[in-house]
Amino acid sequence: MKQLLFLSTFLLSCLAGIGQEVYSCKAPKLSFFSSAPLENISASSERGVSAINIKTKAIYFKVPMNTFQFKKALMQEHFNENYVESEKYPFAEYKGKFAEDVDFSKNGTYPVTVEGVLSLHGVEKSYKGKGTITVRDGKFNVNSKFNVTVADHKIKIPSLVVKNIAEVVEVTVNADYQPVTK
Amino acid sequence: MLQIRMLTALLLVAPAVMAQDDLSKMFGKDSVSKGPVIATFKSTRIINGQSNETLKKGELDFRVAHRFGDLGGDAGGSKTFFGIDNSTDIRIAFEYGITDRLMVGLSRAKGSGNFSQLYEGLAKFKILQQTLDNRIPLGITVFGNAVVTSMKSSTVESDAAYFDNFSSRMSYTGQVILSRKFGNILSLAVLPTYIHRNRVVHMDVNDMFAVGVGGRLRFSKRMALVVDYFLPFREQASKDYFEGRGVKFYNPLGVGLEIETGGHVFSVNFTNSTAILENQFIPETTSTWLEGQFRWGFNISRRFSLGGK
16 A cells, blocks of 8 residues: 555646656757758748657657748748648648657756657658757757758659759757746 | 477567558658649639739749720621730730739739730739648638829710829729639639729719639640639629610639640630730729620749849
């Protein structure tokens, strides 16, 4: 009975503790850049969401595709209509984990290796990439860059515009996290 | 003991579940895609009629529309190479997006029918945009233009082109464009239209209502079938009078293929109307598909981004 009580208390404290383990970001800066012979394309969105569980090291991102802002309005339309088909596949989602131990109680910059699955344009593909976690006064920032090959996600570039659009785009993630308060 | 085991199992499972599921479920409310529906139509025109689309802020659209001569009938056939030797109307326009919802434009059209040498000033404004979550199921856009003819006045007072003052050179269009995109393939528009012409010939009407319908059927990522049709409401007495003098009015119907290539939109089309501007093709179409009096034509749009965001 004592054990049961102990376990129950432990379980309850564990559940309550999850609030402190999960950190979220309501406006991660997500952007991508591609360089092609005819023109560079870049777009960014701050309308996604992200969360990190520092205990389990799980990382989660979700962004509505139609919130990416381009420099040219036509590019934005083509991106949504012809390439990522954002009405059919409205979100990009990333579920991953970082491998290294990070001391979230100590200020500093920690290099991490992140591995996870990106779901984009209805196609899931796993990625492994490097990034940094910068801890500052109980909050932290995550920064990462990785390359996405558009063909891997069944995004077709017609031969007519192949000089305008690169096959590989560099994705940049920059997000500030705060503890989730319930 | 069983309880302890269950609890232990739960304890072990709980954080794992939380870790994977909780993170994505934290944001469950965002599962419906929001924002305006884009690309209901590919261009600011369907064929003859306006679409709900406007240019985005800082975009300049250079447009050329051309209508050739009758493909068949008395004026067509091999002697005019099926109308290609002739042109019934040509319009060259510069249009510009002041905001993402408001565009203005200036154009010059050759003009067909009673008046030629036309200058047009236009404005188009998106009042409502259809949204992806269907909170707003319909797009509402308004369009208006003012057209002036610069042709020389006739000396015969009963002519349409007799101008005793400047205002008799003017005509106007007011239009509401109701649009909806159904899924990713079909877009429809209904266009209640009002035309006012200051100067018309005897028994013609100064004010005219018309209803247009238009549609776009996308059959590949870059190609679509476009159609538009206008039903002008002309008084019976006016119809009878003109018919007695050998002039019959028809409803303009356009059918076209729209091809998008990036910055360009080409529309290759066939229509029985000889004119391009609303002020003329709605009240003054007197040629009919049934007698081969339709023509091929094209609309070309080239968009330039000035400035950007």
